[in-house]
Amino acid sequence: MERYRFLLSGSGGQGVITMAILLAETAALEENLTAVQSQSYGPEARGGATRSDVIISDSEIFFPKVLQPNILVALTEEASSKYLPLIRPGGLCLYDCDLVKPNPRVDAEQIGIPMYKNVLAKLGKAVAFNICVLGALTTLTGIVKLSSLEKVVERRFAKAHFASNQEALRLGEELAQPYMAQV
Amino acid sequence: MERYRFLLSGSGGQGVITMAILLAETAALEENLTAVQSQSYGPEARGGATRSDVIISDSEIFFPKVLQPNILVALTEEASSKYLPLIRPGGLCLYDCDLVKPNPRVDAEQIGIPMYKNVLAKLGKAVAFNICVLGALTTLTGIVKLSSLEKVVERRFAKAHFASNQEALRLGEELAQPYMAQV
Amino acid sequence: MSATQQDVRFVQGNEACVRGALYAGLRFFAGYPITPSTEIAEHLAENLPKVGGTFVQMEDEIASMCAVCGASLAGSKSMTATSGPGFSLKQEAIGYAAMAEIPCVVVDVQRAGPSTGLATKVAQADVNQARWGTHGEHSIVTLTASTVQDMFAVTVEAFNIAEAYRTPVILLFDEVMGHMRERLVIPPAGELPVTERLRTAVKPGVNYHPYLPREDGRLPMSDYGDIHRYHVTGLYHDIWGFPTEQPEQVNKLVHHLVDKIEGRVHELARWKEFYLEDAENVLISYGSAARSARHLVETRRQKGHRVGLLELQTIWPFPKDLVREKTANAKNVFVVEMNMGQVMAQVKQAVDNPDHVYLVNRVDGTLVTPTDIGNVMRVIEGKGV
Amino acid sequence: MSATQQDVRFVQGNEACVRGALYAGLRFFAGYPITPSTEIAEHLAENLPKVGGTFVQMEDEIASMCAVCGASLAGSKSMTATSGPGFSLKQEAIGYAAMAEIPCVVVDVQRAGPSTGLATKVAQADVNQARWGTHGEHSIVTLTASTVQDMFAVTVEAFNIAEAYRTPVILLFDEVMGHMRERLVIPPAGELPVTERLRTAVKPGVNYHPYLPREDGRLPMSDYGDIHRYHVTGLYHDIWGFPTEQPEQVNKLVHHLVDKIEGRVHELARWKEFYLEDAENVLISYGSAARSARHLVETRRQKGHRVGLLELQTIWPFPKDLVREKTANAKNVFVVEMNMGQVMAQVKQAVDNPDHVYLVNRVDGTLVTPTDIGNVMRVIEGKGV
């Protein structure tokens, strides 16, 4: 199996780190894969840019940081301009096309999906935005099964939120489907 | 010049340390000799036995502690029984014969002088007892001149006390004179 | 929760440390928050009361270390956790624990110093402080780990060693290890050995000597509140625990404190090794840096290079003979760490050929990379940069 | 007082330290009493106000070290004094001084530890703590002395070094040296060089960079209250003193802090040597232990033995090359110290033949004796005990 190096980025309130943990935990506990998740802390994390690294593989992972992601998720313009240059040539960048502009100069498959807008429209509020992104990301990469992810999401959060989280996952999947050809 | 190793001992309030400092300072500042003074501290110093070491020489002194004194001054029974065994064979022990009993089993010249009694009688109070002992000690050993000692005593203490200190010195000298033959 | 969920978790290193401590029987934790160790306190605040144990947040790190000393004497397995600035503050009380032979565990999740430094960035520069941070002659045990699973395991070990030798044990982790998440498998109770406190068998009315070693060197304890009443002090003391200034007794105690640890280097050595048999280039590393070292070794081995890794889990007492032995056939030794060569200095003293010991380090708050190691190796192998 | 009386005194080592500090221009002292350093505070309480300086007794050792940092930044030459337990407590703030490059002098009059140990008895076991007591990578200067006169002189040196390199300097004395009385000759003002604080020449309105080294490596300062307003922090910082997390800048600062001292080992080395030219047996010692070593050397030389002494006045940065050079022709090297071999470990790393380095020590609260040294020498020379 190819080694997946994710760099998930966005701003403080977007739930980037939760997204990273869910993804990694799904791989590690539900898919029998090896996963390492880490995040960058700092005073600037207070409100500013957030970043979390996830590496997933079927063998042991040693160096835990992602220097060059092959998959980048960028949920703010700031995050995108900061991390897009790091992406491995030929890598994949998933972004929200209402929050981030694509950068034609970077050699990577850049997929912009209006996830935020859709979450707001379909779910009424933005809380599950990160779950929706996760749905899209999982769909595009196929690294873990959506059903496994769903299990972890169910386990990790209060029952009350499960229905809307499930919906967000499905929404992400649905929004990502049209781009499957590109990956 | 022979190296003089003094061990001055007594109890808390007797001014043993002052005595040691005066002796050493006289040698170092007035007689152009080398002198080192040290003392043992400890929680037990609170009231208990006090000990101070003085080494005087005409050349450099390195090891500053007295392991085997050649001159011991013992002003209490406790001090005498503790330190007399340390004395170098053939050494000198000056003690107050009203406060300390001689120990015939130790190979040292033991000179007992009733200094305390005399100080009380002649000076009315015990404060200058240590100065009197110093007078006697200096007389017996001849290591520093009495006049030099007097200078230091004058410098170190308030003017008001000088007359009685001087008297104490003289008293010590006087009391020691008869024993000069023994040293 | 299902059985699987109970035993296998995906957690941060700091949580693994907490799980290890609970596995080992931790019942008392006192702390003061500080990045990057805070999660240890936070998880224990939640989990200690669940097992009837006590979590207390004290007014500062000094108070925390003191409370740990007290609680341990009262019979609880005790721990505190901190990072550099707090570790500096705890030093006086760590010395007290060493002197009074109080079993306890002190976690230092290292960040970049000196001073406030970089609160959220990694470093490994408290290695020598762990050994020499407090005043006066003494000795101490210090362990490290490079995986979340190992953080669990060495934490259990730390408690075992603390109890067996009546000594403070330092767990020297680092920001990367503390914050990183990996899978953790918690073995069922009983699978990993847990050393219980050795309590005296001396009967009521018979004299109990808190500082009289048994033949095997162990000193049985008696909890405060149990039948035996005795004295504990940070002064030099006799076998009863009472102060003494007798030079012979003082000398004996210094040697006891040092020898009980330095004399057991072999017993206390914990390490992992990879591909050392035929390695020409031996990497020595620990903590998160060892992950980079391992990364490099695995990659190079795939290319057929004869490179191996010795990961030191015990740093103090320094396993000198082990290092000497494991590097005996090496052409070059590379010490990979995030400081200016603190372990490297020890390695140089251990090996036969100190001139062939090289430092691969990074002191800028980021994790040393496999590339960093590769670069130094290139240079040493005469291949330029 | 007459001129003679003014210049020549018969004083304790601790008082000599005070005289040296005043000679060097000390204007601020903050402390907390502790045996055997207390006389330093007591003499300064009396003498600092006489020169318009400030003595303050703080609530503890931490506060004392902090006040010293503050006062130094406000332009006063500053010092504190303590012993082991207080030295442990000061470590966090010593690290701050190192990080923020605040010139100051910290006296540790060593007593027997760990912990409260023996408050009134001698030891030399804080050697490694002086170097590694605070967390994080840094470096530090540490000086010792073996005569009352030298305590005066190295204290002056300590201030000079602190000012020249903007660093805390540790004066590592010991109980015997602190309490012993000897003759002290205070040279007239101007006889010994005194390094004044280097203040910036930057004009008002022009940017002043508190952490921008000049070509000669020195960093001119500006007193708080003077025209330049700037920031000081214990975080990693840039040339302005403002926090930065940039790896390159962090890396640069670590190297600057270490190199400014480790890179000047030769410049900072202070030592005394006796009969080294033809010595077969070289003793290495410092502080009060060096007096015993000297005693032995002088006695043996009179008997024609080829024995010599290297007294290290600078312990950190350790003068490795000096030690190597001075022992190059020695058959045996004996390190005389009152701990379990802290300087000996350094000596072993410095010399060509570490196997011929032997420890002569005493850790029972009493001064190591010439006889102790003689005994070890006999054994090594194969003459039995």
Add this chain to the structure above:
Amino acid sequence: MAFRDLIRERFFPHIWCPGCGHGTVLNSLLHVVDKMGLDPTSMCMVSGIGCSARISGYVNFHTMHTMHGRALPCATGIKLAKPQLNMIVPMGDGDAMAIGGNHFIHACRRNIDMTAIVLNNRIYGMTGGQYSPLSGRGVLATTAPYRSIDDDFDAVALAQGAGATFVARTTAFHVKELSKILTKAIQHKGFSVVEVMVQCPTYFGRKNKMGGAVQLLEYYRDNTAPLGSKKLEENQNLIPRGIFVERERPEYCEEYQNVIALAEGKE
């Protein structure tokens, strides 16, 4: 803004979260210094470690960002060495009253001329929301998942008990009162303590489900009352605001001048 030259503009916008009360205190302090016409070169700010402690990076004074809890002893050293400086020592509640508690009470006792501002957000903000000695019983925090069982200090009572000569309390809601009190505190000769109850929406507000900055400010509006007011008299549960202590006692630096005079006499 007249006080633009009192700040280090290049570091703005500052590091604090949206709606963080620390910013309001900075704001007020700058207005006060500006209004009082204090020469910035005479101003020295010393802070510890914490969100609040970052304040020293923003003011264009002589500034020292020290260690957690150690602002006051560092400031004491500065003030004793340069008594002419106007010392401002802002501290977080943890900084001032947890790890720094001893320095705090001793500064109160010593009565050295400086203005200590306790920015009390009832939480350790910088480290992510642990309870502090000013959080109070029943509060939720990351280290108090079952609610805190620690009673809190009354910062005013503590300062008073330790002998402080100027003690006041206000909140980040009462911005005009805050300015007035800060002005008086700076004017006071001796050690002055001003507790400002500030909001930490990010940790305190969120953890305790008390809402954002606005709700927390409303809480301070509704749950405090001025000393001597009828409102306070009628409702014992309100937290009193105002100046609690204002009295004279010899100032430490001035007293030390007498020591110097005495000592020089003896020379």
Add this chain to the structure above:
Amino acid sequence: MAFRDLIRERFFPHIWCPGCGHGTVLNSLLHVVDKMGLDPTSMCMVSGIGCSARISGYVNFHTMHTMHGRALPCATGIKLAKPQLNMIVPMGDGDAMAIGGNHFIHACRRNIDMTAIVLNNRIYGMTGGQYSPLSGRGVLATTAPYRSIDDDFDAVALAQGAGATFVARTTAFHVKELSKILTKAIQHKGFSVVEVMVQCPTYFGRKNKMGGAVQLLEYYRDNTAPLGSKKLEENQNLIPRGIFVERERPEYCEEYQNVIALAEGKE
């Protein structure tokens, strides 16, 4: 003497100087423990460092002689681990209020059940006579050769300001009052503070030319008065004695039992 089995006789005569007030406090405490019929195995004494701190070596309890200023946090650890122990924490004035000041105020706040005794001799005895935060202005000490310019803490006010639930003051002269107060303090559920003004003839008395033990005790006799007494009312310069605070507040160990109950419920 009934309490012979409460002491470690082999260390007597004790280390303290002739006439040292610390001995009287030890004496009183032993009488009280004896009278109250407390089981020595239930007694735990924790002390710091100082002359006063040597007291823990003399009582035949579970005893811990800790570090300077650190008796209270060590005792806190013991008590939390073994809540059934009766904790006695004697401290010198320096121990309790100089280096140990922070632990002192936090112990007051936390209200953990123990009896803190401040043996206030207004001096650092052990280190040979430096002034302490309880010495007061005008005192002579080795570090105050020109007389101290430091105002002292009022230990009672400080304990009160920090929230202590039992606060009392007496002197080594008032031996019967001392016994009564110690008894009440031990009975009190929560943190109790008893300041005992004791004499140090060796340093405080000598330096300040106030005479020996007897004169110092007479000083306490003549310069103190019971709370609420006419004597006190008439002379404001007298130091009040008695019980200043005695109130209930949840005890920490008991509260922690509730945390455990809550947490176990959640498991």
Add this chain to the structure above:
Amino acid sequence: MEAVEINVLWCKGCGVCVAFCPKKALSLVGEKAQVDPELCIGCGMCELYCPDLAIVVNKPTKKNEKVTEEGLS
């Protein structure tokens, strides 16, 4: 010169000024504060409240209305 200048680069949209303007003259637009000059009386409260030093009020209070933290009085 505007009566109320808002530095949008510094404004973090916390809404404090909006909540406590006695005249409700402020509102958040796109997470930034905006003033309605028609409503504003230049009382200066928002300048004091803003945790981000993002507001400067240049005009003195209109109509001599006395404003406290609790609103107009």
Add this chain to the structure above:
Amino acid sequence: MEAVEINVLWCKGCGVCVAFCPKKALSLVGEKAQVDPELCIGCGMCELYCPDLAIVVNKPTKKNEKVTEEGLS
């Protein structure tokens, strides 16, 4: 059994008991306290005062005299 037992090995001769015995029944002889049984009423104050635990008073107060620290009352 003596009414007042004085342990001369422990007594340090501080004089505190002597000064505050309400009946002036104690005196220092050769730096050790000594009791005059004729004067002693067995009130027990000296036992409480002694800093050296050197006194044990075996007899209860005679004549029901009430004794406080300030003397007889």
